[in-house]
Structure formats: C-alpha cells, structure tokens
Amino acid sequence: MATTTRSALRQEVGLIAGSCKTGTASAAGAAGGTTIVDTTNFTDSFANANFYDGWYAIATSGTYAGQVRRVSSYAGATGTITVADAFGGQIASGVTFELHSYDPAELNNAINRALARCYYRTYFYPSLVTDGDMETSGTTNWTGSSSAATKDASVVKYGTQALVSTNSGANGYVRTASISVTPNDYYYVEVAVRPDNFAVSLVVYDVTNSAAITLSTAAASSGREWKRLWANFQTPSGCEQIQIRLTADSATAITYWDNLILQKVHHRYLALPSWVTESGNVAQVQYRGRGRTDTAETSGCEFLDEEDWLPVTPGPDVEQDRTAVTNALAIRLPSQAGYSAYRAKCVRQYDSLTSDTATTTAATEWVAMGAILELLRMGVLRAPGSQEGEFKSQVNAWKRDWMLLCRKYQPKLQQRAKSPWDA
Numbered sequence: 001m002a003t004t005t006r007s008a009l010r011q012e013v014g015l016i017a018g019s020c021k022t023g024t025a026s027a028a029g030a031a032g033g034t035t036i037v038d039t040t041n042f043t044d045s046f047a048n049a050n051f052y053d054g055w056y057a058i059a060t061s062g063t064y065a066g067q068v069r070r071v072s073s074y075a076g077a078t079g080t081i082t083v084a085d086a087f088g089g090q091i092a093s094g095v096t097f098e099l100h101s102y103d104p105a106e107l108n109n110a111i112n113r114a115l116a117r118c119y120y121r122t123y124f125y126p127s128l129v130t131d132g133d134m135e136t137s138g139t140t141n142w143t144g145s146s147s148a149a150t151k152d153a154s155v156v157k158y159g160t161q162a163l164v165s166t167n168s169g170a171n172g173y174v175r176t177a178s179i180s181v182t183p184n185d186y187y188y189v190e191v192a193v194r195p196d197n198f199a200v201s202l203v204v205y206d207v208t209n210s211a212a213i214t215l216s217t218a219a220a221s222s223g224r225e226w227k228r229l230w231a232n233f234q235t236p237s238g239c240e241q242i243q244i245r246l247t248a249d250s251a252t253a254i255t256y257w258d259n260l261i262l263q264k265v266h267h268r269y270l271a272l273p274s275w276v277t278e279s280g281n282v283a284q285v286q287y288r289g290r291g292r293t294d295t296a297e298t299s300g301c302e303f304l305d306e307e308d309w310l311p312v313t314p315g316p317d318v319e320q321d322r323t324a325v326t327n328a329l330a331i332r333l334p335s336q337a338g339y340s341a342y343r344a345k346c347v348r349q350y351d352s353l354t355s356d357t358a359t360t361t362a363a364t365e366w367v368a369m370g371a372i373l374e375l376l377r378m379g380v381l382r383a384p385g386s387q388e389g390e391f392k393s394q395v396n397a398w399k400r401d402w403m404l405l406c407r408k409y410q411p412k413l414q415q416r417a418k419s420p421w422d423a
Contacts (some may be wrong), residue, residue: 003359004367007060010107010356011098012368017375025093026079033064033087034085036097039079047076055099057083057404058395060356062095064088068104107371108353110378114192115350118362121411122369124344125158126270126331128262129176130242134163147248148171157192157226157258157304165246165255174245178207179243179262181235186265188339189244190230191257192304193218198253202229203245208238226258231299232339266336271327272318275348278329279318284345286311286339309343347411366405373402 007165023041036057060064069083089099100107117234125133131141134151146169149212156162163173181187181283183334193200193220202216216231235242244262248255262269276282289308331344348364360367 003361004364005357005359006108006111006353007098007356009360009364009367009371010100012364013107013111014098014100014102015147015377016372017102017369018204021099023097023099025091025095025097028093029080029091031090033089033091034083036081036083036091036095037079038097042074042076042079042081044076044079044095047074049073049075051076051262052081052099055101056104057066057081058100058104060096062080062092063092064095066356071099075398088150102375105377106378110371110374110396111367112352113374114358114367115352115362116118117349117370118350118366119411120350120362122346122348123158124276124346124360125261126260126263126272126342127343128179128181128264129131129258129260130283132260132262133159134161134258134260135159135259139163141177142174143146143177145172146170146172149174152256155194155256156193157256159258160260163246165253165257167248167251167253167255170251172251172253173203173245174257175205175243175245176242176260178243181239182264183237183239183283186232186234186339187262188230188232188265188341189260190228190261191244191246191260192226192228193246193258194224194226194256195248196224196254198248198250198255200229200249200253200255201245201247202231203247204231204233205243205245206236206239206318207243209236209242210235213242214299216300216301221318226304228302228304229300230302230341251388261341263337263342265339267390268333268336269319270331270333270337270342272329272331272344272345274327274370276318276329276344276346279320281346281348282318282331282344283347284311285316285333286343286345289345297359306373312342363405363409366409369398369402369405372400 011020011022023038026039027037029035029037052071052074056068057071058068059065064087067087069085069087071081072084073082080111139149147167148167151161151162152164152349153161191202200218204213212232214231216229218227218229277365286309289310314334316334318329319332320329350360352361
C-alpha cells in the first residue's frame with residue numbers, strides 16, 4: 001500500500017495554494033548557516049532581490065532537517081537564498097529544502113486536522129492480551145526465554161506488523177506479561193503462526209500455581225502457510241494470573257506470530273479501543289466460523305488460507321461508560337460469547353503525522369484537499385476584498401472536489417462521510 005510523508009503532503013498543499021517551491025542545495029551555503037545555494041531551481045536573473053522576503057525556508061534533509069527560518073533576501077543570479085536567522089550550521093550541498101509563503105507549522109496542523117476527518121475501514125480484534133495484535137512499536141510487552149522477540153513488517157497476516165521469535169535454544173518461547181483472570185472460569189485463546197519446518201506450540205501457563213494449563217500444537221511443516229492454533233480452557237482453582245507462551249521446538253527456529261486473541265467465554269461485553277469514539281464507528285461484529293462439528297474438542301490447528309467470519313445476529317449494541325478511564329465504549333453481545341474469536345468491523349481516523357518522515361496511507365489528493373479547506377476555514381488563506389466573490393466561488397468549487405474525493409475514499413459505513421465543512 002502506497003504511503004506519503006508529511007513533507008510530501010505539505011509540498012502538495014503548498015503547490016495547490018500556489019505558495020511552495022522546493023529545491024536541493026547545489027553547493028554548500030555560508031559557514032554560519034545564513035544561506036542556501038541552489039543554482040538548478042532558483043537561478044533567475046530577472047527576479048527581484050525581495051521576491052521571497054518573509055517566506056519560510058525549511059530544511060527537509062541533512063543535519064538541520066526540520067529547522068525553519070524566514071527569508072530576508074534572494075540573489076537570483078546565483079540562486080542564493082539568505083535567511084534572517086541562521087540555521088544551526090552550514091547547509092551542505094545535496095540538502096533538500098522547501099520555501100513556503102505560509103508558515104509550515106500551519107500547513108502541518110491543517111494536514112493533521114484533515115487526517116482527523118478522513119477515515120479508513122479496519123478490524124479490531126478484542127483481546128485480554130496487551131499488544132495482542134502485535135501493532136505496538138517495540139517488544140516491551142514480550143519476554144523471551146531462549147528466544148528473542150522482534151517485530152517485522154514484511155511477513156504479516158493481520159495489520160502492519162507480526163511478532164518474530166528467534167530461538168537460541170530448544171523449546172524457546174516468547175511470552176506475554178501476566179494477565180489477570182478469574183479462577184474456575186472459561187476462556188478461549190488463539191494465535192496465527194507461520195512456522196517453517198519447526199513444530200510450534202501455544203501454551204497457557206498458570207502463573208499463580210506455576211503449571212501449564214493447556215497446550216495446542218502444530219506439527220513441523222515444510223511450507224510457509226499461516227496456521228491458527230486455538231484452545232479452550234478453564235482456569236484452575238486459585239488461578240489469578242496466566243501467561244501465554246508462544247513456543248517453537250527447534251533451537252534455530254525463526255517463527256512469525258500474529259493476532260494473539262484471549263477472550264473470556266460466557267460474557268456479554270467486549271471492550272473497544274480508545275480510537276473508537278462513536279458508536280457509529282462500529283459497523284458490524286463478527287465471530288469466527290469453525291469448519292468442524294460441535295464436539296468436545298478443546299484445541300486444534302487449522303490453515304488460515306481461507307477464513308470464515310460470520311455476523312453476530314441480531315446486531316450487538318455499542319454502549320458507553322462515561323466514567324471509564326480508557327475504554328469508554330464497549331460492545332454488548334446479544335447473547336453470551338462462545339468458544340470463538342470475535343472482531344469488530346470499524347472505521348477509524350487516520351493518525352496524525354508528528355514528523356516530516358512520518359507516513360500515512362491516506363490518499364494524497366484527499367488529504368491535500370482537506371488541508372486546503374482547513375486553511376480556508378481558519379482564515380489562513382484570504383482574498384483581497386475586491387476579489388471576495390471570486391474567492392467564495394473557488395471555495396465552493398474546492399468543497400465540491402472534497403465531496404467527490406470523500407465519495408471515492410471514505411468508507412460507506414456511516415452518515416458522517418458528508419463534507420465536514422458544510423453547515
């Protein structure tokens with residue numbers, strides 16, 4: 001999936017607004033950092049010396065990337081841009097930069113406000129495991145024993161990352177932190193795994209009583225297909241904490257794991273994440289269909305080349321607890337949860353971009369148009385009084401373009417897909 005950096009989005013917004021020019025330093029600037037030299041893109045013998053006065057110069061690579069300075073003068077004959085306050089040091093040859101007539105911070109803010117109005121379709125898999133979806137940066141929530149835990153974005157079953165366990169000894173494993181449970185209660189656990197010639201196991205470990213509760217295994221496989229390990233279990237008497245251990249038998253095993261789901265059986269509520277802010281963000285709740293008879297099986301292994309998710313009927317309610325500290329919204333199932341995984345089909349806002357190298361998968365044209373409308377709404381872009389009528393006409397044209405892009409990109413799961421700038 002294509003991604004776009006904040007820097008590229010800012011340039012696109014600036015180009016649409018007619019207020020941006022980009023360049024690459026063709027030679028080193030002044031030693032003190034007061035000039036940028038670009039004879040390729042900024043040589044113009046006819047340009048006035050104050051042509052770019054007051055514009056904002058921002059370095060987008062090199063040692064001083066991200067620093068913004070105001071332009072004080074311009075020498076078109078030599079392609080030299082002088083700033084009023086020096087950069088942190090000399091701008092070296094090859095450094096990329098942007099010039100904007102509007103404050104880049106305003107453009108960045110407009111981009112993030114536009115992203116907050118753009119949504120994408122996604123799935124949320126409720127789980128009692130912290131970082132069960134493997135999407136959290138780093139491996140703070142995972143501990144290895146004769147195995148090292150890392151994250152990988154190239155071999156993934158769900159989302160954007162998978163957990164990788166690299167063994168340094170036989171039967172090495174990575175495990176979760178301790179999870180609070182209720183004694184003598186029933187639970188369901190599953191995980192997606194991609195073994196490669198190694199046998200793997202999903203172990204539920206009773207921390208309180210220092211004993212394994214149950215085990216689900218997959219035999220060694222020569223292929224690299226994703227499989228699903230699953231197990232039903234009851235916590236023993238006195239058991240108040242458990243851990244989930246993801247194990248591989250070989251001392252040299254490298255194993256990929258994704259979507260570790262632990263859910264309590266016979267309950268009615270599934271907590272939603274903080275990014276679900278409205279009940280309308282949840283379109284449907286589904287449970288995993290299992291291609292087997294309803295027997296007393298307590299564990300198993302299946303291939304994940306095809307998945308069968310069925311809607312929960314009647315549709316569950318999304319309830320709000322305004323006193324909740326973290327998860328204010330929760331799904332209330334129409335009947336007690338069974339021995340199966342559940343997931344919520346949702347729409348989610350795109351995340352804000354906090355640096356120039358941060359990326360988004362939102363369509364560039366969609367975000368750029370939204371940012372332009374945000375700038376108009378804030379009054380950053382203004383028209384002279386004599387051109388107010390023409391200006392309003394252009395604004396309405398941009399709104400129409402925004403609506404067309406919303407119809408093209410916005411998930412059709414909620415009513416809020418209409419233009420947020422309309423009354």
